Amino acid sequence: METPNGKQDGNGDAAVTEARPAVLKRTEYDAVRSNVAVFFWLGAIHCNAFLVLTAFALFPSWRSLLILGLLILLMLIPLDDKSKLGQDIARFVCKYACGYFPVTLHVEDMKAFSPNRAYVFAVEPHSVLPIAIVSLCNFTGFMPLPKIKALASSAIFYTPILRHIWTWMGLVAATKKNFVSYLRDGYSCIVIPGGAREIMYMEKGSEVAYLKARTGFVRVAMDMGSPLVPVFCFGQSDIYSWWKGKGDLYVRVTKALRFTPLVFWGRFGPIPYRRPMHVVVGRPIEVNRNHQPTKEEVAEVHQKYTEALRELFERHKAEAGYAEYQLRIL
Numbered sequence: 601m602e603t604p605n606g607k608q609d610g611n612g613d614a615a616v617t618e619a620r621p622a623v624l625k626r627t628e629y630d631a632v633r634s635n636v637a638v639f640f641w642l643g644a645i646h647c648n649a650f651l652v653l654t655a656f657a658l659f660p661s662w663r664s665l666l667i668l669g670l671l672i673l674l675m676l677i678p679l680d681d682k683s684k685l686g687q688d689i690a691r692f693v694c695k696y697a698c699g700y701f702p703v704t705l706h707v708e709d710m711k712a713f714s715p716n717r718a719y720v721f722a723v724e725p726h727s728v729l730p731i732a733i734v735s736l737c738n739f740t741g742f743m744p745l746p747k748i749k750a751l752a753s754s755a756i757f758y759t760p761i762l763r764h765i766w767t768w769m770g771l772v773a774a775t776k777k778n779f780v781s782y783l784r785d786g787y788s789c790i791v792i793p794g795g796a797r798e799i800m801y802m803e804k805g806s807e808v809a810y811l812k813a814r815t816g817f818v819r820v821a822m823d824m825g826s827p828l829v830p831v832f833c834f835g836q837s838d839i840y841s842w843w844k845g846k847g848d849l850y851v852r853v854t855k856a857l858r859f860t861p862l863v864f865w866g867r868f869g870p871i872p873y874r875r876p877m878h879v880v881v882g883r884p885i886e887v888n889r890n891h892q893p894t895k896e897e898v899a900e901v902h903q904k905y906t907e908a909l910r911e912l913f914e915r916h917k918a919e920a921g922y923a924e925y926q927l928r929i930l
Contacts, residue, residue, distance in 0.1 A: 621880075622710040624735075624742045626698035635871060637696035640689070641769075642731065643870040644762035674760035679767045686768035687739070693769065694739040697731075701839065701872075705735040705742045706880045706916065715746050719788040719884060720821045723831040724809040724909060726798040728840045728864045731872070732833035733790050735879045737770050743881075749782045750790035751775075776820065783824040793817050799844065799860040800851065801930055807837065807913070808928045811906055818902045825889030828901070830909040834920035835877035840864045878920040882912040 628634075680686065697703075713719065723733055734740060738748045751774035757763045772778050774791070782789055794810035801808045821828050842864040844850070854860050866872040885904055890897060906929060913927045 622707040623704060624707070625702055625704040626695065626740070627702070628695050628699040629702065630696065630699075633692075634696040634700040637693045638700050638871055641693045641697055641734075641765060642729070642872065644759065644765065645870065647761065647870070672760075675758055675763070677764075679757070679763060681767050681770070683768065686764065689765065690737075690768040690770070691739045693765070694734055694737055694741075697734055698740055701835075701874060701877050703732060703735045703877045703879060706878060707743075708881060708912075709883050710744065712883050713744055715744055717788075718747075718783045718786050718824070718826050719745070719829050720783070720817060720826045721788060721790045721829045721831050721881070722793050722817055722905060722909075723790055723833065724792070724794055724798075724811075725802075725807050725833065725837065726792050726794050726796060726810075727802070727833070727836040728799070728842050728862065730792050730833070730836065731839070732836045732877045732879050733792075734769070735877075736790055736831070736881075739769065743788075745788050747785075747787040748790065749778075749787045751779060751792075753796060776816070779817075779820050780824065783820070783826050789826075791817050796860055799862055800854050801928075802837065802842075802844070804837075805924075806926050806928060807922075808930060809909065810930050811902075811909075812930060815898050815902050818898050818905065819893065822887050822890045822893045822898065822901060825887065827884035827886050828905050829884050830882040830905060830912050831879065832909060832913050832916070833877060833879050834917065834922050835875055838875050839872040839877070840866050841873075876921075878916070880912055880916045880920070882908055 707713075721736060723730065723736075733750050735742055736748060737750065738746075748770060750769075750771045752766065752771045754773040754775070756766055756771065757773050772782070774795075779789055779791070793814045794808075795814070798808055798810040801810060818828070820826075842862055844860065844862045845853070850861075867874075885901075885908060887901055893901075910927060910929065917923055917925055
């Protein structure tokens with residue numbers, strides 16, 4: 601682990617200095633282990649597609665059905681986030697994946713976070729995949745919080761192999777029930793307010809946050825009295841090359857399908873490019889607990905979050921290497 605002054609700590613655990621913002625960066629990089637970790641973590645999406653296409657293109661029908669049956673079985677096997685083997689795999693992925701890019705976490709005020717409170721980390725942007733949130737996961741060990749869950753698209757938990765790996769890393773389906781339940785149980789929750797809808801508006805050379813119509817995360821934070829934490833990920837939009845459609849027809853098709861058709865690739869296909877990512881964590885925004893907030897009260901807190909996110913972006917974009925970028929909030 602590299603500390604802000606560039607020195608290694610002795611035991612490899614997360615190291616924090618008193619300087620603000622705290623800067624935490626994993627330095628563990630190994631050409632084999634790091635690529636294996638990233639492939640194991642992210643390659644399942646491409647591998648599933650490759651297996652299905654190869655099976656039906658090259659194998660006899662009975663073998664194709666056997667492979668398809670195996671994938672369906674992997675979709676149905678119960679998930680166990682307490683699995684010792686699974687947790688060992690999650691630690692391996694978090695350790696070497698952070699060092700692969702590398703991912704650096706900048707926390708403006710580490711002392712503002714209490715291990716006895718549950719926070720809502722509202723992270724932008726979604727990008728192709730919001731993988732920079734690995735820096736906030738429990739097994740990475742950067743944040744001084746004992747329990748953290750990340751809310752992700754429910755589709756992940758129907759994807760063979762991927763569903764197990766991401767569950768072990770602390771991800772759960774992004775439902776209101778899960779959101780409220782984990783906050784109530786003392787877990788801080790990571791959410792991507794803009795969601796996959798942001799993909800439709802992505803443009804090279806700028807960043808976008810689809811927030812104006814997204815107030816549900818604010819309502820839940822107010823209902824539970826959990827502080828809102830603005831988080832922005834610089835560099836995440838550059839770790840994959842991607843292509844998507846344009847124009848009104850593409851927008852209509854996307855809305856009809858309820859997901860954004862996208863072709864993306866990195867090194868050797870599924871492995872993302874090795875490009876630095878900087879995740880900046882702002883100061884928590886306190887909210888009053890309110891079980892039935894009015895639209896006006898929600899709008900007020902939503903505005904505070906949006907302004908804090910924009911200010912966070914402007915404060916750190918030059919340091920992160922994106923001084924020319926602008927943030928579009930839609």
